[in-house]
Amino acid sequence: MKKRDFLKLVFNTASLFFFSALPSFSSSHKKKNKVKKKSNKRGKKKREYFINNIYPNLKIESPLHQKIEGFVQPNTISLEIYKMAGIMPGPPISEDTKIQKKRGMLNTGLKAKFYDNKKLVVCDDCWAINYSHKREGRPAYHKGRDLPMKFDEPVLAMANGTVVGLFENLMSRKGVEVVLRHTPLQSGTKYYVYTQYTHFNKWPLDVKIGQKIKVGEVLGPNGNSGKKGKRVRRPALHFAAFYSKSPNWSFFKGGFLVKDGYWMDPISFYRNEEPFDNKSVKKLKSKERNPSIGYKTKSGNILPEGTKKVWPFAYNGT
Numbered sequence: 017m018k019k020r021d022f023l024k025l026v027f028n029t030a031s032l033f034f035f036s037a038l039p040s041f042s043s044s045h046k047k048k049n050k051v052k053k054k055s056n057k058r059g060k061k062k063r064e065y066f067i068n069n070i071y072p073n074l075k076i077e078s079p080l081h082q083k084i085e086g087f088v089q090p091n092t093i094s095l096e097i098y099k100m101a102g103i104m105p106g107p108p109i110s111e112d113t114k115i116q117k118k119r120g121m122l123n124t125g126l127k128a129k130f131y132d133n134k135k136l137v138v139c140d141d142c143w144a145i146n147y148s149h150k151r152e153g154r155p156a157y158h159k160g161r162d163l164p165m166k167f168d169e170p171v172l173a174m175a176n177g178t179v180v181g182l183f184e185n186l187m188s189r190k191g192v193e194v195v196l197r198h199t200p201l202q203s204g205t206k207y208y209v210y211t212q213y214t215h216f217n218k219w220p221l222d223v224k225i226g227q228k229i230k231v232g233e234v235l236g237p238n239g240n241s242g243k244k245g246k247r248v249r250r251p252a253l254h255f256a257a258f259y260s261k262s263p264n265w266s267f268f269k270g271g272f273l274v275k276d277g278y279w280m281d282p283i284s285f286y287r288n289e290e291p292f293d294n295k296s297v298k299k300l301k302s303k304e305r306n307p308s309i310g311y312k313t314k315s316g317n318i319l320p321e322g323t324k325k326v327w328p329f330a331y332n333g334t
Contacts, residue, residue, distance in 0.1 A: 058106070059105075059106030059107040059109075060106065061106075062105040062106035063104055063105055063106045065105075066104065066105045066106075067095065071091055071095065072091060073091065074089070074090045074091040074268065075089050075090070075091065076089060076090060076266065076267070078225075080224075080225040080226055081180070081225060081226075081267075083226060084178060084180055084197075084225070084226050085178075085263065086197070086208070086263040086264050086265050087180075087264075087265065087266065088264045088265070088266050088275065089266060090266040090267065090268045090273060092264075092266070092275075093264075093266050093273045093274075093275055094275075094276075096115055096119075097273050097274065097275070097276075097277055098268070098271070098273065099111065099112045099115045099116070100112075100115050100116055100119045100277065100279070101271050101272065101273060101277075102116070102156075102159065102271070103268060103269070103270070103271025103273075107154055108154050108155055108156055109154075109155065110155045112155065113155040113156065113157060116157055116159075116279065117157075119277070119278045119279055120258075120278040120279035120280065120293060120294045120295075121144050121157050121159065121279050121294075122144055122294040122295060122298060123143065123144040123145070123298075124143065124144075124281045124283070124284070124294050124297045124298045124305075125298060125305070126143070126281050126283035126284065126297065126305055126306060127283070127306055128283055128306075128309055128327070129306045129307070129308060129309060130308065130309050130310075130311060130327065130331075131308050131309065131310050131311065131319055131320050131323075132319070132320075134311065134331050134333065135333070136311060136327055136329060136331055137163050137164065137165055137329055138161075138163065139161040139162050139163055140162055140163075140164050140252070141158055141161070141162040141252075142158070142161055142162075143158065143160065143161050143281050143282065143283070144157050144158065144159075144279075144281070144294075145157065145158045146158075159256055159279065160212065160214075160254045160255055160256030160282060161254070161255055161256070161282050161283075162252045162253070162254050163252055163253045163255065163328065163329060164250055164251070164252045165238045165251060165252060165253060165329055166238070166251060167217055167237070167238060167239055167240075167251045168217060168237040168238060168239070169237070169238040169329060170234040170235075170236075170237065170238070170329075170330065171213055171216065171234070171235045171236055171237070171238050171253055171328055171329070172232050172233065172234060172235065172312055172326060172327070172328050172329065172330060173196060173211075173229045173230065173231060173232060173233045173234075173235055173328075174196075174211050174231070174255075174285065174325055174326060174327075174328055175196075175198050175202055175203060175209075175211070175231050175285075175324055175325045175326075176198065176202045176228075176229065176230055176231050176324070177196035177197055177198040177199075177202055177211070177228075177229050178196065178197045178226065178227070178228055178229065179194065179195075179196060179223050179224060179225055179226060179227045179229060180195050180196065180197040180210070180225070180226075180265060180267075180272075181193065181194065181195025181212070181225075181267055181272045182194060182195075182220075182221065182223070182224075182225055183267075183269075183270045184219050184220075184270075185214075185241075185242060185270040187270075188242060188270045189242045189243075190214040190215070190242045190254070190270060191214055191215045191216065191239070191240070191241030191242025191243070192214065192215065192216035192217075192218065192219050192221065192236070192239075192241045192242070193212065193213065193214040193216070193270065194212070194213045194214075194216070194221065194223065194235050194236065195210055195211070195212050195213075195272045196210065196211045196213075196229060197209075197210055197265065198210070198211065202324070203259075203285070204288055204324055204325070205259070205290075205292060206261070207259040207260060207261060207292065208259065208260055208261075208262070208263050208265075208274075209257060209258070209259045209280065209285060210257065210258050210259070210265065210272065210274055210277075211255065211256070211257050211282075211285065212254075212255060212256040212257070212258075212272065213235055213236075213253060213254070213255050213328065214242065214253070214254040214255075215238070215239055215240055215241055215242055215249070215251070215252060215253060215254055216235075216236040216237060216238065216239055216241060217236075217237045217238060217239020217240070217241060217251070218236055218237050218239070219241070221235065221236040222236065223235060223236070231318065231323075231324060231325065231326055232312040232318050232326050238251055238252070238253050238329075239251050240252065253328055253329070255282055255328055256279075256282060257279075257280040257281075257282045257284070257285045258274050258277045258278060258279050258280055259274075259277065259278055259280050259292060260274045260275060260276050260277045260278065261276065262274075262275040262276045262277075265277075278293060279294065280292060280294070281294055281297065283306070283307070283309075284297055285325065286307040286308075286309045286310075286325050287307045288307065309325075309326075309327055310323030310325060310326045310327070311326050311327045311330065311331045312326050312327075312330045312331070313330060313331050314330050314331070314332055319331075
C-alpha cells in the first residue's frame with residue numbers, strides 16, 4: 017500500500033470513529049437538559065402551589081415563640097423576604113438572587129482584624145461569593161462566612177441576645193442551626209440584628225427557644241451537619257447576620273424571616289457606627305472599613321475589656 021493511501025485510510029477511520037461518537041455525546045447532553053427542564057418544571061409548580069395555597073394561610077402554633085417580643089405569623093412577612101432568605105419551595109431561580117442582591121448580598125471586601133493583632137480563624141468560603149458551582153449550576157450566593165474549625169470546638173454567641181431560632185434541618189445543607197435576636201441596645205445600632213450559626217455537631221442543643229444568651233456564651237459544638245448527597249463537608253461554622261428597623265420576625269420550616277430585613281456582612285456586625293448597608297460599607301475608606309474585633313480567651317476573659325461583641329470562636333493563644 018502506498019504511503020498516501022495508508023494515510024487516507026487512517027484519516028477516514030479516525031473520522032468515522034469521531035463522528036460516530038458524536039451522537040452519544042449529544043444524546044447525553046440532551047438527557048441532562050431534559051432532566052434539568054423536568055426539575056425546573058416541578059420546582060415552578062411547587063413554588064406556585066406554595067404562593068397560592070400554603071402561604072396565605074401559613075401559621076405557626078408555638079407558645080414558646082409567641083411569647084418572644086416581635087414574633088409575627090409567617091404569612092405577614094412578604095414573599096420577597098422568603099426569596100431573600102432562599103427558602104422558597106423548589107430550586108432557586110434568578111429572581112431570588114436578584115432580590116438577594118437588592119437586599120444586601122454584595123461583596124464588601126471587609127476582612128476580619130482582631131484586637132491586639134491576635135490571629136484567630138477566618139473564613140475559607142467567604143461572604144457573598146458566587147456559589148452556583150456548588151448548587152448544580154443554579155443561581156446562588158454564599159450567604160455568610162465559613163470558619164473552618166475542628167469538631168466539637170465551642171461556638172460562641174457574638175453578642176447578648178435571645179434564642180429565636182432552633183432548626184435541625186435534616187433536609188438542608190445548613191444542618192443544625194441557631195438564630196439569636198439582638199435588640200438595638202444589644203447590637204449597638206439602631207437596628208434589630210439577627211445572627212445565624214449553622215453546621216453544629218449535635219441535636220438537640222443545650223439552648224432553648226426564648227433563652228437569654230450572654231456574649232461569649234457557648235451555643236453548641238462545631239461540626240459538619242447538613243451534608244447533602246455524597247459530598248462530606250469539612251467541620252466549619254457558617255455564620256451570618258441580617259438586620260431591620262422593624263422588630264418583627266418569624267420563620268418557616270428551616271428558614272428564618274426578618275420583616276423588611278437586609279443581609280449584613282457578618283464583619284459589619286462588629287462596626288459601631290453607620291453605615292451598615294453593604295452598598296455603603298463597600299464605599300468606605302480603608303481606615304473605616306475593618307473594625308477591631310473582640311474575642312474570648314480559652315481562660316474565659318473577654319477582650320478588650322467591656323466589649324459587647326466577640327468572634328464566634330475563642331482565641332487559643334497566649
